[in-house]
Amino acid sequence: MTKLMEWVFVATVFFSIWTAAITGSAQSTLLIKWRTPILYLPLTLIILFGLYAVSVVLYRTFTFNNCEEAAVELQREIKEARADLRSKGLALKED
Amino acid sequence: MSGEGSTNEELKKLTKNDKYSILLPTYNERDNLPIIIWLIVKYMEKSQCAYEVIVIDDGSPDGTLEVAKELQKIYGEDKILLRPREKKLGLGTAYIHGIKHASGNFIVIMDADLSHHPKFIPKMIELQRYLDLDIVSGTRYIGDGGVYGWDFRRKLISRGANFITQLLLRPGASDLTGSFRLYKKDVLEKLIKSCVSKGYVFQMEMIIRARQFNYQIGEVPISFVDRVYGESKLGGSEIFQFVKSMLYLFATT
Ligand SMILES: Nc1nc2c(ncn2[C@@H]2O[C@H](COP(=O)(O)OP(=O)(O)O)[C@@H](O)[C@H]2O)c(=O)[nH]1
Ligand SMILES: [Mg+2]
Secondary structure, eight states: OOOHHHHHHHHHHHHHHHHHHHHHHOOOOHHHHHHHHHHHHHHHHHHHHHHHHHHHHHHHHHHHOOOOHHHHHHHHHHHHHHHOOOOTTTTOOOO | OOHHHHHHHHHHHHHHHHEEEEEEEEEEEETHHHHHHHHHHHHHHHOOOOEEEEEEEETTTTHHHHHHHHHHHHHHHTTEEEEESHHHHHHHHHHHHHHHHHOOSSSEEEESSSSOOHHHHHHHHHHHHHHTOOOEESSSSTTTTTEEEOOOHHHHHHHHHHHHHHHHHOSOOOOOOEEEEEEEHHHHHHHHHOOOOGGGHHHHHHHHHHHHHTOOOOEEEEEEEOOOSOOOOTTTTHHHHHHHHHHHHHOOO
16 A cells, blocks of 8 residues: 555545534534534644644754764864865865 | 764775765866865765765856866876766756766665755765665754754745645655755666656656656765855746646656
8 A cells, every 4th residue: 555545544444434413413402512623623633744744843943963073073173184185185175 | 973984994895895976077077066065075084985976067158168178187087087068958967867877786876066965975874885775865854964054034934835735745865856866877868768757856756656667765964065166057937847747646656
């Protein structure tokens, strides 16, 4: 099953149950009492997921490691490399 | 992974029958190539693993190939192999071209622009040996991994794209677009054959196909330092390409 099919499958199952619940083909006092929240359930879930996604992405953006040390180390190694390569006879442009 | 000395001895023993072919595709990297090769030699000699570096230059107008020839004189023709091509034919085919000439049973793929530091290669080798993995992928997104020289906007786009791909594709690896990886040679050959996309997005497809084939993937956090010399050759159509192939993989795998 492709990833797309998985999503379609889950969505179909969800919306079948949801449709049955709001159209009243399944009868129960509980469903009547909770009709409005159930009606808005898909929208609520989408909004909640959107909030989750935005906070996760923002959190990860702010906590994305800044590799200052790696950059400093690399600069040091570049100098070392250039000096060593020159001593081995490689013609290099000025630093 | 404490006690460098003993680890190196152990790693040497573990890899005594192995050879690592490091593929370096280059296009206008004359300033970077000497440094990256110097760094590879430094860290590979330290690890005492058998290795070779294969430079695949696509007729760079800046004379990268001439520099490569100089380096070959310094380090020897058994260590530095030159497998140039006439003109710029793209990264995907550069790897295929390189593998054909690789004598190792493991292949390391990395960029030559100094954003991938060779010090991580021994770490990848070690992880591969301990867990007998098919692929070890460098990752910017977990543990000590990270980036240098990226502004907020670029980090946000990167994290956003990563979140969406993880959600849609569930690839089992955290860095899909990174191209710093170690592969078993036969695994890489099989993956390349099964990939349809070309260019930059094919890194992503490789991991997805690997998941399809049930290959074992491990990850090593890497620090990605944005290129020091020269410019990135990947232009603005990058994002469009990315979305297109993500949706393609979403619908077909
Ligand atoms: N042989 C070859 N190498 C290439 C080509 N395009 C890019 N490269 C090399 O591939 C690596 C990654 O390219 P880069 O422009 O840094 O991509 P970015 O890091 O994703 O922006 C570098 O080592 C480039 O020199 C190409 O068409 N042929
Ligand atoms: Mg780069």
